[in-house]
Amino acid sequence: MDMKECNFENLIDDYLLNRMTEEKKEMFENHYFSCSNCFEKVEERNSLISVIKSKGNKIFHDMRETEGTRTRSSLFEQLFSFLTPKQWTMAAISACALLIVFIGVVPNVKSPTPQFVLDSQSVRGGSLALISPVKNTQTIPSEFRWDNLGEGVEYKIYIYKDNLLWSASTTGASISLPEDVKELMKAGENYSWEVKAFSQEGSLIAASSKVQFQIDSHQ
Amino acid sequence: MRLQTNGTLVSSHPNLYNENVVRKQDNTLNIDEIVAKYRPIISFKVKKSIGAHTPEWEDVVNEVLLNVIDKLEKSEFRGESSIGTFIYTITSRRIIDYIRRKSKVLKHAPEPIPFSSPHQNVEDEEQAEHMAKLLEQLKPKYKEVLYLYYYKDLSRDEVAVHLNISTRRVSERVNYAQKLLRKIVIK
Numbered sequence A: 001m002d003m004k005e006c007n008f009e010n011l012i013d014d015y016l017l018n019r020m021t022e023e024k025k026e027m028f029e030n031h032y033f034s035c036s037n038c039f040e041k042v043e044e045r046n047s048l049i050s051v052i053k054s055k056g057n058k059i060f061h062d063m064r065e066t067e068g069t070r071t072r073s074s075l076f077e078q079l080f081s082f083l084t085p086k087q088w089t090m091a092a093i094s095a096c097a098l099l100i101v102f103i104g105v106v107p108n109v110k111s112p113t114p115q116f117v118l119d120s121q122s123v124r125g126g127s128l129a130l131i132s133p134v135k136n137t138q139t140i141p142s143e144f145r146w147d148n149l150g151e152g153v154e155y156k157i158y159i160y161k162d163n164l165l166w167s168a169s170t171t172g173a174s175i176s177l178p179e180d181v182k183e184l185m186k187a188g189e190n191y192s193w194e195v196k197a198f199s200q201e202g203s204l205i206a207a208s209s210k211v212q213f214q215i216d217s218h219q
Numbered sequence B: 001m002r003l004q005t006n007g008t009l010v011s012s013h014p015n016l017y018n019e020n021v022v023r024k025q026d027n028t029l030n031i032d033e034i035v036a037k038y039r040p041i042i043s044f045k046v047k048k049s050i051g052a053h054t055p056e057w058e059d060v061v062n063e064v065l066l067n068v069i070d071k072l073e074k075s076e077f078r079g080e081s082s083i084g085t086f087i088y089t090i091t092s093r094r095i096i097d098y099i100r101r102k103s104k105v106l107k108h109a110p111e112p113i114p115f116s117s118p119h120q121n122v123e124d125e126e127q128a129e130h131m132a133k134l135l136e137q138l139k140p141k142y143k144e145v146l147y148l149y150y151y152k153d154l155s156r157d158e159v160a161v162h163l164n165i166s167t168r169r170v171s172e173r174v175n176y177a178q179k180l181l182r183k184i185v186i187k
Helices: A006-015 A021-033 A035-058 A061-072 A074-080 A085-108 B033-048 B058-072 B082-101 B121-136 B139-149 B156-163 B167-186
Strands: A115-118 A121-124 A130-132 A143-146 A155-161 A164-170 A172-175 A188-197 A202-209 A209-215
Touching: A006 A021, A006 A035, A006 A143, A021 A035, A021 B082, A035 A061, A035 B033, A035 B121, A035 B139, A035 B167, A130 B033, A143 A155, A143 A188, A164 A172, A188 B082, B033 B058, B033 B082, B058 B082, B121 B139, B121 B167, B139 B156, B156 B167
Parallel strands: none
Antiparallel strands: A115 A121, A130 A143, A143 A172, A155 A164, A155 A188, A188 A202, A188 A209
16 A cells, blocks of 8 residues: 555654554554555654664754753743744834834924914914013013023014004013103003014014003003 | 465455455465565564563564464455454454563553663664764754654644744654655665
């Protein structure tokens, strides 16, 4: 009987290594009593296994040394054994991609800048805090002060009554009110003012909100 | 079966025999050839069952063969099964008889010591040494599979996981390693 026809070859190892049930073992033994090809292969495999079992210490001494090394790194292997190398590669590539996005793209995403509506015009930029006057004053203010945004910034102040009363530019964080503008301001009246900051290139970089103040009428 | 005057057995049902049955030109069974053919097979089975280290294994084999010849001559082999099955059945029974004789209580056959043969002759030992040297010279990927599968007694699936290859690849490497060894031995 030809081995290939009956597929018993796959059972040889299980038979020789005593990994079979009794029933299967009897069936296999009965087979090789009738099949000279199978028996030849069984004998050949048995010789090989016998030598390996009896002389394996000598034959595989290098494997056993490597195994000792492997045992020491088994913890390392255990950590990485839950994914196949392919899966680890994909995970690493995904992590790199995320890192690139996080480092390269995220910082460039600007946080939405505050918008101010100034004269019905939306202006985008940083906020600029006004320092004084921010509340009612007893006298006509001599000086208007605001936050200093640093060097290289040009500030433009606007003072309103109903319409624009006066505007001027300065590089400092304060400006003195000219006498001729003071004369235009009267007690008991409401005024408002705002400041805009520009870069050296002329682009708006910050703007304050409009702050109202009143000059006390008992003046 | 019937016994001819010249001492040979004649098959009554030639079509029931498998192609491995040893026959003479006149289609009669050749007992000498049957003994020669089946002695190594019976020996293999007996040694595996009671242990190659047991010195009585040869006696058991002879007992089996005598039984076979006796039954053939008495026409107890009717050709209802193959001659191989017939001889296997006799072999299994004689092994059980031997084990019963050696064990007072037989529930399970005594576990033979597999693969150890301290009574091997010098020639067998030389062959084993030679095979061991050939195994040492195998490429690491084949040696590794043989080490894990046979020496460490791992299953094919376990070997596959250990080496991070498929189970099929494990089988391929085991088979290829044997082919390589066979080639070297022939050379």
